[in-house]
Amino acid sequence: DAMVIQNPRYQVTQFGKPVTLSCSQTLNHNVMYWYQQKSSQAPKLLFHYYDKDFNNEADTPDNFQSRRPNTSFCFLDIRSPGLGDAAMYLCATSFLRTEAFFGQGTRLTVV
Amino acid sequence: AQKITQTQPGMFVQEKEAVTLDCTYDTSDPSYGLFWYKQPSSGEMIFLIYQGSYDQQNATEGRYSLNFQKARKSANLVISASQLGDSAMYFCAMRESRGYGGSQGNLIFGKGTKLSVKP
Numbered sequence: 350d351a352m353v354i355q356n357p358r359y360q361v362t363q364f365g366k367p368v369t370l371s372c373s374q375t376l377n378h379n380v381m382y383w384y385q386q387k388s389s390q391a392p393k394l395l396f397h398y399y400d401k402d403f404n405n406e407a408d409t410p411d412n413f414q415s416r417r418p419n420t421s422f423c424f425l426d427i428r429s430p431g432l433g434d435a436a437m438y439l440c441a442t443s444f445l446r447t448e449a450f451f452g453q454g455t456r457l458t459v460v
Numbered sequence: 461a462q463k464i465t466q467t468q469p470g471m472f473v474q475e476k477e478a479v480t481l482d483c484t485y486d487t488s489d490p491s492y493g494l495f496w497y498k499q500p501s502s503g504e505m506i507f508l509i510y511q512g513s514y515d516q517q518n519a520t521e522g523r524y525s526l527n528f529q530k531a532r533k534s535a536n537l538v539i540s541a542s543q544l545g546d547s548a549m550y551f552c553a554m555r556e557s558r559g560y561g562g563s564q565g566n567l568i569f570g571k572g573t574k575l576s577v578k579p
Contacts, residue, residue: 382567391551391569392505406566437503441567448495449567451505 352376355440355452362430362459370425370455372440381423382449383415384439392439398423427457435459463487464552464570471575473542480527481537481573483552492556494535495567496526499549508550511535539575547577 353374362368372381379400384392396405398417412434414426427434437456441449465484473479485494496508511519511526519526527536539546552570 391571394566394568397566404566439505441505443567448507448510449505450507451497454503456503 353440353442353450353452355438355455357455358453360455360457362427362457364431364459365429368427368430368457370427370438370440370457372423372425372452373421374442374450375421376442376444376450377420378442378444378450379420380443380445380449381417382439382441382443383423383425384441385434386437386439386454388436395425430457430459432459463568464554466552466570466573468573469571471573473539473575473577475544475577475579476541478538478540479542479575481539481550481552481575483535483537483570485533485535485552485554487533487554487556489556492554494526494528495553495555496524496535496537497551497553497569498546499551499572501548505551509537542577544577544579547575549574 356371382397383395385395386392394406395409395413396415412428416424425438435458437454439451439454441451443449463486467482492513494511498506498508509519509521509524509526511528518528523540525538527538549572551572553567555567
């Protein structure tokens with residue numbers, strides 16, 4: 350049974366058109382992460398929530414925003430996607446210091 | 461400064477043989493955790509093994525073991541009896557405590573090693 354679910358698995362959006370990626374979890378974990386992973390590269394942390402406490406990485410572009418309305422859901426908003434934002438977006442959750450559980454990812458294509 | 465270093469972009473191993481994937485890390489935090497993940501071509505990140513900085517013994521999980529050398533700041537993954545299904549990208553990751561109530565911090569990844577198992 351999937352514990353971290355990302356929707357959609359594949360997303361095609363137009364250049365400059367806002368897009369939202371979603372992540373839900375059934376684990377009741379207090380930490381949720383969003384990563385961007387480009388082809389053949391390491392996942393790059395964009396931001397994470399520790400409960401409702403939002404933590405933005407210093408080099409995350411302002412074009413990327415996130416919302417966590419409750420423990421189970423977290424959203425990644427890309428306000429004006431550019432061609433350079435095409436990537437796999439990975440959501441993960443963890444509880445305190447335990448391992449992070451990842452969703453299957455959303456592959457974003459910008460046309 | 462890069463905190464996680466994986467120096468092997470690609471590795472080949474013969475089926476049924478053992479292979480070691482290297483990982484070194486850099487931190488000044490006395491409390492941290494080290495993780496290894498496997499990423500098949502499908503894209504999902506699969507947790508393999510965890511080592512805490514205060515753990516006295518090396519972690520083991522089935523065919524996976526972690527060779528933790530704290531003084532050298534290395535956390536190498538050893539896969540015994542390689543299988544064709546082990547072909548994937550392998551990422552080493554670290555979480556520092558960063559003082560969020562002493563228990564949380566960012567989870568950052570190395571650049572990965574692509575392992576190919578030959579029949």
